[in-house]
Amino acid sequence: MVFNRLTQIWKRLKSQVSHRGATVILCSGTVVLGMGALAWLSNDQSGALKASGPSLLDLLDEVGSEAKRERKNVEPTKQPLPPRAISWSSPLSKQCSGFDSKLKNRLEAQQRTLKDRRVSVATDPTNYGERFRINPWGAALNPDPRVVVLHETVYSLQSAVNTFLTPHPRDADQVSYHTVIGLNGKIVDLVDPHNRAYGAGYSAFLGEWAVTNPKIRGSVNNFALHLSLETPGDGANSRSIHSGYSSAQYDSLALVLTDWINRFGFTPAAITTHRHVDLGGERADPRSFDWDELQTRLAALKILCP
Known part of the structure; x- marks a missing residue:
């Protein structure tokens, strides 16, 4: 679920970058949100993107919130039922007199x-x-x-x-x-x-x-x-x-x-x-x-x- 969401975010980012005419060089086909994305965030282009849509930080916050929701939906260990009651008849009886x-x-x-x-x-x-x-x-x-x-x-x-x-x-x-x-x-x-x-x-x-x-x-x-x-x-x-x-x-x-x-x-x-x-x-x-x-x-x- 989170992986699919990251794929969608990547597509939206590519579209935004293309719209602004920016050039993004992929260092690895297997790294979607790596160090290159963080370095790219630090320059002035992040402001241009923000003007037309959510920034990468906004989108990462969004997917982070979704991941938290997924974790909350995972069913925890169920509380065990109490055991069957075993009767206890105390050997001690009422006694108010007759002691040494x-x-x-x-x-x-x-x-x-x-x-x-x-x-x-x-x-x-x-x-x-x-x-x-x-x-x-x-x-x-x-x-x-x-x-x-x-x-x-x-x-x-x-x-x-x-x-x-x-x-x-x-x-x-x-x-x-x-x-x-x-x-x-x-x-x-x-x-x-x-x-x-x-x-x-x-x-x-x-x-x-x-x-x-x-x-x-x-x-x-x-x-x-x-x-x-x-x-x-x-x-x-x-x-x-x-x-x-x-x-x-x-x-x-x-x-x-x-x-x-x-x-x-x-x-x-x-x-x-x-x-x-x-x-x-x-x-x-x-x-x-x-x-x-x-x-x-x-x-x-x-x-x-x-």
Whole structure:
């Protein structure tokens, strides 16, 4: 289309030049708008042409505008449809009474010192990003954290932290959690909850995902909080179970979740697992997770009583 338009412009220019009696010498039959045309523009003949019609610059502006219109008409990558919703029935139930007073007192004491107990580590900027408010097709996205995805490290806490401290220029290698909890209950905050951690790839929760890169399938990362538990030593393998997480881990987990629920206003029913949100069927974490252990602690902290 643009080539045809340039041919038409060349014919019109030849006609105008012939009308004024000017002589144009073609240096190459294959170059239509080359350096010779630009040099010719710089002399006084351009004024003569302008008097009887559009100048070469005018015609080039015209064809440039037409090229832009053609580019706009090229259909962009289509926005993918959201995935089929997979129901989630939370293992956590309403509980307003019946909790252990000793457990309640222990957790409340830990809650008072929670801020001092948390350790912050600066994850490499390649491993996290900002939450998006608009997708690549101009549609609005809600970036508010409203689902928690539970994970496990598989190897040690320090191994996971070292991974997040390492720069990963390639998208496929980038990974992070907002918080990791060690076997001894240590809480390590790695990404600010207001930022987007790269905890889940191809994923969705209740049929919702966010596509933030047209070349990559959607995920929950834009509206999720990711929390990982350090895996016990006998879990550094691909088996479906291991010995489970420590009491100290469940204490810290309940405290961090209570803090997030109070800060962002989502319900305990939005606490789920990587296994559930994963659309590729490749994730199984957190293995051997005991929902009853979390239930008793969240109940004692009065989070499960509306």
